[in-house]
Amino acid sequence: MRKVSLILKRCWYYVIGLLSFSIIGFITQRIIISVLMETNINPTQDLYNIKYYILGFGPYYLVVYTLIYFAILYFVSKYDKYIMNKLNDKLEQVKEHQKEISNWGDEDV
Amino acid sequence: MYKDKVVIVVVTIIVFSAIIFGSLMAYYTYKAPMRVDNIDDMIYVINGSSEDDNNFILERYAVLKQLSISCKMRDDKTGEVRKFSKEEMNEFNERIGGKEAVLNYLRSIEDKEERRKMIQYARENLKIITDDEMAEFCQ
Numbered sequence: 001m002r003k004v005s006l007i008l009k010r011c012w013y014y015v016i017g018l019l020s021f022s023i024i025g026f027i028t029q030r031i032i033i034s035v036l037m038e039t040n041i042n043p044t045q046d047l048y049n050i051k052y053y054i055l056g057f058g059p060y061y062l063v064v065y066t067l068i069y070f071a072i073l074y075f076v077s078k079y080d081k082y083i084m085n086k087l088n089d090k091l092e093q094v095k096e097h098q099k100e101i102s103n104w105g106d107e108d109v
Numbered sequence: 110m111y112k113d114k115v116v117i118v119v120v121t122i123i124v125f126s127a128i129i130f131g132s133l134m135a136y137y138t139y140k141a142p143m144r145v146d147n148i149d150d151m152i153y154v155i156n157g158s159s160e161d162d163n164n165f166i167l168e169r170y171a172v173l174k175q176l177s178i179s180c181k182m183r184d185d186k187t188g189e190v191r192k193f194s195k196e197e198m199n200e201f202n203e204r205i206g207g208k209e210a211v212l213n214y215l216r217s218i219e220d221k222e223e224r225r226k227m228i229q230y231a232r233e234n235l236k237i238i239t240d241d242e243m244a245e246f247c248q
Contacts, residue, residue: 021127028131029138036139038236057134068126072119083111 014069021065026053142181142190143172151182156204167227170211171235173201211237215246 034041046053145151155169155176176182180193193201205211215231215238218224228246231238 017123021123021130024124024127025131025134028128029135032132032135033138036135060134061130064126064130068123072122076115076119079115 010073017069018062018065021068022058022061025061026057029057140179142179142183143176144183144185146185148182148184148189148191152201155201166205166211166214167231167235167237169205170208171237173198173205174237176201208237212242 030041030046033039151172154165155173157165157169176193177198180195180198181190182193183190206213211231215224215228218227224246228238228243232240232243
């Protein structure tokens with residue numbers, strides 16, 4: 001159950017990320033193209049042609065975003081492990097310190 | 110705290126990579142070969158007929174200007190891509206007469222209304238004359 005919810009969560013992040021990535025990338029692409037070609041940006045015309053843009057550029061955006069997404073997942077999981085190890089080390093240190101303190105208390109008694 | 114940091118870094122990476130990728134896509138789209146129905150027909154159009162050199166000179170120059178971005182033509186039917194050398198591009202330019210021939214053609218139009226329309230067409234639709242050149246015509 002926990003695994004299923006984790007997978008669903010990751011799928012949701014993937015879709016949200018893909019949409020944001022495509023929208024930001026496409027707006028940048030459109031602005032640069034219009035500057036290079038000295039043409040005006042016509043949002044109505046662009047919306048009308050959106051189907052062709054998705055068919056033409058969509059696969060490139062999909063492939064690149066998928067690679068970035070999995071790279072991010074890999075590095076985040078690595079960072080997660082690093083942080084967990086660090087916390088575990090600190091926990092061990094705290095435990096040892098507490099042991100030492102309790103030992104001093106016993107000696108005093 | 111740790112989670113916030115990761116979220117900020119991930120969002121920044123996605124935004125910056127989208128901007129960089131969008132810029133690259135724009136560059137490759139701009140530099141993509143000019144798509145035509147038939148390469149030989151388009152070369153024939155650029156070269157024009159020998160009878161009247163000013164025939165469709167504005168359109169021919171606009172096509173040449175577009176071709177000069179990538180120096181490549183792609184046949185939409187066969188998928189063939191042909192690259193043009195500098196010499197070939199110069200030859201096309203000489204056949205048309207260069208930018209000077211376009212400007213001379215516009216200057217030679219006697220009917221003022223027709224001339225104004227052609228200048229506007231060359232500037233706004235074909236984008237083959239600059240604002241400075243347009244200002245020169247308006248004087």
